[in-house]
Amino acid sequence: ELKVEQNPLFLSMQEGKNYTIYCNYSTTSDRLYWYRQDPGKSLESLFVLLSNGAVKQEGRLMASLDTKARLSTLHITAAVHDLSATYFCAVDGPDSNYQLIWGAGTKLIIKP
Amino acid sequence: DADVTQTPRNRITKTGKRIMLECSQTKGHDRMYWYRQDPGLGLRLIYYSFDVKDINKGEISDGYSVSRQAQAKFSLSLESAIPNQTALYFCATSDLGLPPYNEQFFGPGTRLTVL
Numbered sequence: 001e002l003k004v005e006q007n008p009l010f011l012s013m014q015e016g017k018n019y020t021i022y023c024n025y026s027t028t029s030d031r032l033y034w035y036r037q038d039p040g041k042s043l044e045s046l047f048v049l050l051s052n053g054a055v056k057q058e059g060r061l062m063a064s065l066d067t068k069a070r071l072s073t074l075h076i077t078a079a080v081h082d083l084s085a086t087y088f089c090a091v092d093g094p095d096s097n098y099q100l101i102w103g104a105g106t107k108l109i110i111k112p
Numbered sequence: 113d114a115d116v117t118q119t120p121r122n123r124i125t126k127t128g129k130r131i132m133l134e135c136s137q138t139k140g141h142d143r144m145y146w147y148r149q150d151p152g153l154g155l156r157l158i159y160y161s162f163d164v165k166d167i168n169k170g171e172i173s174d175g176y177s178v179s180r181q182a183q184a185k186f187s188l189s190l191e192s193a194i195p196n197q198t199a200l201y202f203c204a205t206s207d208l209g210l211p212p213y214n215e216q217f218f219g220p221g222t223r224l225t226v227l
Contacts, residue, residue: 031214033214043155043204043218048213050213088154099157102154
């Protein structure tokens with residue numbers, strides 16, 4: 001069964017701290033996507049990682065992809081309250097349809 | 113203006129009623145999707161369409177139907193709504209880039225409550 005597992009599923013942290021969200025997947029995909037969702041809102045694309053070793057950064061968020069380990073990480077540096085949201089990772093499925101397989105999401109709460 | 117729009121944004125209906133949710137996009141993408149999100153859960157794919165003549169079932173298509181009226185429009189229908197279809201529904205679009213990849217762009221969502 002194709003799976004995308006995120007951990008932790010819930011994270012409460014203090015402002016100024018660093019933390020990492022992990023996304024493990026069971027397919028052989030080399031394409032991985034990170035999305036952000038604010039409560040009751042839509043999903044916003046954050047990062048698209050298209051190859052092994054890909055690293056992308058936007059502000060305090062940095063995403064990386066290790067296709068050999070089937071692992072992506074989303075690292076948060078010096079967290080601020082505005083980063084509170086649910087973060088989803090997704091990978092392309094194994095067939096030519098490129099359907100996304102979604103993780104369950106990590107709910108991140110950053111306390112002042 | 114939003115690239116992917118959904119109507120209505122909120123809907124309350126009763127068990128047994130027929131409901132249609134509509135999605136329009138101005139991104140020029142061929143691929144369109146309907147997802148369902150339940151509280152605290154991830155996304156589940158209901159139906160997807162790669163062009164006007166191509167409609168495919170997702171993992172939870174039972175109780176739902178779709179219509180792709182044009183490249184820019186994709187509608188989701190609940191023929192006879194039931195309470196466990198209460199959820200947040202998202203439409204999304206994508207166009208395979210080069211190299212092929214499937215970054216999807218989401219509409220604002222429709223919150224549906226079935227009483």
